[in-house]
Amino acid sequence: MVQPLNYLKESPSQTAGPYVHIGCTPNFTGIHGVYETDLGSGPLYNEKTRGERITIKGRVIDGSGTPLRDAMVEIWQADADGFYNSPSETRGKADPNFFGWGRCPADMTTGEYVFETIKPGRVPHAGRWMAPHVTLWIVARGINIGLQTRMYFSDEEEANAEDPVLARIEHRVRVPTLIGKREGDVVTFDIYLQGENETVFFDI
Amino acid sequence: MKNTLPETGGFFARDRVMHPPAYTPGYKTSVLRSPQRALISLEGTKSEITGPVFGHNMINEFDNDLIVNYAKPGEMAIGQRILVHGRVLDERGHGVDGALVEFWQANAGGRYRHKKETYLAPLDPNFGGFGRCVTDENGYYWFRTIKPGPYPWPNGVNDWRPAHIHFSIFGHGFAQRLITQMYFEGDPLIWICPIVKTIPDDETIKRLIAPLDMSNTIPMDMRAYKFDIVLRGRRSTMFENRKEGN
Ligand SMILES: [Fe+3]
DSSP states (O other), rough: OOOOOOOOOOOOOOOOTTTHHHHGGHHHHHHHHSSOOOOTOOOOOOOOOSEEEEEEEEEEEOSSSOOSSSEEEEEEOOTTTOSSSSTTTSOOOTTTTBOEEEEEEEEEOOOEHHHHHHHOOOOOEETTTSSSSEEEEEEEEOOOEEEEEEEETTTHHHHHOHHHHHOSSOOGGGGGGEEHHHHHHHHEEEESSSSSSOOEEEEO | OOOSOOOOOOOOOOTTSSSOOOOHHHHSTTTHHSOOOOEEOOOOOOHHHOOOOOOOGGTTTTTTTTTTSSSSSOOOOSOOOEEEEEEEETTTTTOTTOEEEEEEEETSSOSSOOOTTOOSOOOTOOOEEEEEEEETTTSSEEEEEEOOOEEEEEESSSEEEEEEEEEEEEEEEEGGGEEEEEETTGGGHHHHHHHHTGGGGGHHHHHHOOBBBBTOTTTBEEEEOOOOOOOOOOSSSTOOOOOOOO
């Protein structure tokens, strides 16, 4: 006999279902008067936030090529200097005008999600610098457990080449699935759930 | 906040065996929405072990009272009055303070307030069907609602969802993010539901079934159901502070 470890087990996940928006973004579904605004909606920055303004947009696409019109996407990212606005950020203080988190339901017609945000700075990991990136979490009807992925930037080729997470991906043909395509201030990042271009998802 | 030391440890690896796999053909929508390739394993970086903090001040007085938060003044939602309460814990058994808990559900007849909802059960004009709260320093949360009804859904020709409440939980790190559902003790529909059965193991399913809690039931008012939620644990900080290169 040994002493028991006494750890609990994480609660099992269940799909967010078709009506996740009722709970998470009620105003988006037309239910007004309970929450003033939907949490995580609107630009992630205000007029005092440091950093370059960008728009991130894209769709979540199923195995038939159809965009999901009931998905919900959340992003989490560092500020312009690479600091997270979180108690677990111990390297320095993040920009107080940048919360770093956003939530967006896919458009009910086009399936598009949009975030008005800033370009994040680089964040170190295990003695190396990660390239600028945004962390995404995707839920929807038919997705049994939230999918975790990252978006890097096409205008950061050099930094991307040094990134320890991208370096982890054995099948190099899959790396482009994590690169948002930047044109002007707009970065487009389509997420493919299946197929030849299936996006890399992480077990973090 | 009870703990002034920031938690910077990495999270325990997720036990994917007890979660539903992505591809579960009994739940038809998963067929085209399930990634087919193996996930890429990644030990948590700063990007995943950090997360935003939602303060108690964002919560309005009636956000955790679904009986009145959408109702006209002086009116109430129709249905069996219940109290749902419990703790958000992590795998170490610690209460998770400041966790954002959001919930949504159908009304007493099994109908959601959503424009895409077509079930013929009527809407309750006094029921919105959602609420939220932030856990206290011990990870405790509670809300008042009406018991949702079961409802039919297009999957098999005669599939019904057991009565359930959807939960979204935001702990301390983005890697803890979790959405799940709470079921009610004694509901025979639980064991024939294709969504419940995406979870491979019956013992694990039981962890989503809230028992009737007569101790916290308020006499002549509302029954209580107790529902604890466990988020991923994280390692102690002491051996985690490797040099980060800056
Ligand atoms: Fe439901």
